[in-house]
Amino acid sequence: MDVSVWVWAATIGGLLLILAFDLWIVDRGEPREFTVRQAGFWVGFYVSLAVLFGIGIGLVGGGTPMQEFFAGYITEYSLSVDNLFIFYLIMSRFAVPKIYQHKVLLIGILMALVMRGIFIALGSAALTHFSWLFYVFGAFLIYTAIGIIRSHNKDDDNLPENAVLRWVRRTLPTTPEYVGSSIITKIDGKRFVTPMLIVMVAIGTTDLLFALDSIPAIFGLTTDAFIVFTANAFALMGLRQLYFLLGGLLQRLVYLSYGLAFILGFIGVKLILEALHSSGVHWAPEVPIVVSLSVIGGTMVITTVASLMKSRRDNRKSKETSAPADVRQG
Template identity: 70%
Template sequence: MNFPLWVWLAVILGLMVVVAVDLWIVDRGEPREFSVRQAGIWVGFYVCLAVLFGVVLSIWAGGQAGGEFFGGYLTEYSLSIDNLFVFFIIMSRFGVPRIYQHKVLLVGIVLALVMRGVFIAIGAAALTRFSWLFYVFGVFLVYTAYTLIRDHGKGEEEFTENLLLRWARRLFPTTSDYVGSRVTVRVDGRRMVTPMLIVMIAIGTTDLLFALDSIPAIFGLTKDAFIVFSANAFALMGLRQLYFLLGGLLQRLVYISYGLAFILGFIGVKLIVEQLHDSHVSWAPQIPIWVSLTVIGATMTVTTIASLLKARSRDEVVAPAEASQG
């Protein structure tokens, strides 16, 4: 379905208003820590907002469009959990004070949203012109799934600076310490940036790199650029609140990589099979969106429960050992 320009503008304007309200409510006054209760309220708000959008889309554009949005949203939200591990490492490495972390995440995520919008527009135009790219996307997703399983448990405490971040470090004179939440400051008449700006660039560009996995994945569920963009936007908008809500739980999701690998592998195979179907290959079926929704939802539920059970059994073994040592 081709969504008119006014629908695009309305959604983008609505998201900008939500960001402005978020900034006004959360970031007004003196900097303070983001509590778990506050994070839970905001996560609930953004999830309800996404569900409401999906329901309205289903009523207005049909069940197929609504199903594709929910499938894309669940996929992006699931993959965003993997982002949170890296965000946690970045925050720890740069020593960001906890009272400023929510601001860093907001700016970085808005930056990533703008860049993803450009990426989606280019990807949609390329896929429309060159349908064979769906095969490339499918193979890439299957390979990514393989690397997630292969590298499970490796390098979780490492963070490699990307090219843009290294360039920013060399280009901008940077202060040694944070200056509140400011990104620039004048020192001895010389304008300098603070580590706050470097961290924001790290968050934004790192999330953009994650788009190399997530954007092809959602194009495997829908070819509509509007649904791709809106699903990405709603998943990203609640990401910083999810970061504080999960907190230490991130370290307990030990099987999440396996779940994400299965989802990416499934969507990769789905992309290839459906492109063969569109090429009139008789044995290649058209996979309905409800199957994708079921697979994604069931996979994340099973891996989350299995991770928590594993963490619980591990704690039960470690606790007596620590008590005996004490």
């Protein structure tokens, strides 16, 4: 799509206004827990906005850009669900009070939006000048998919600390307890950071690592920087509400890793095949975007349904095992 500077400015401004409205409605007043009902409303709101935006792209740019947006949005949203599981572990590890969790997620997601915007700008410029990067991105996605499958059965509670987080914890004086929602406080005239800042750094830098997977994945579906950015933005904007809506459901999505690994592997192969085709290798087919959209959407539906069915079977077996012997026999 040929997008003017004014359209870019209007889109970014509109997204910022929506986020400001979200903040004004949700975060005004005293800190409080985010209810499932609130979360459900806001998730529906952001998904509806994304659908309307995608339809708008279709009306202006045609069917192909619209399909690319929805394929990218579904891919990024699916990968974001995997992010949420890591966020859940981080929140548990640092014992973040529930009334402050939405603030932590907000700051982390705003950091992610900025960092992903930079990644997208750099990636778009690099792909324009160095077409061989498609092979690198494709191989990296396949490697990542294999890594996800290998690590599926490992202990996810052992979260490694990245270099930025280790540096912050080592160099900044930190209070042992939370001080409300403050990230900086004074004790005896000396400034200290609170665990709230540590958690925000952990969330933001962890999402940066996830961007190393998700940005190449969406560039495998479209090289249009406008579509890449907006698909990422809409996937991230409703992420904190999705965190509270899913809640314990995250633990039940046992096959999510397999589904994401398949999607990343599929996009990696697609990237390599299309790079070969562009290089004049005629036996390498181009994968239509409608096929990509169908594969991505179908994989997530199958993965979610299979996960919930397995969780239900496991719960039933657990109840039967824990029931008294006379109840099981009678």
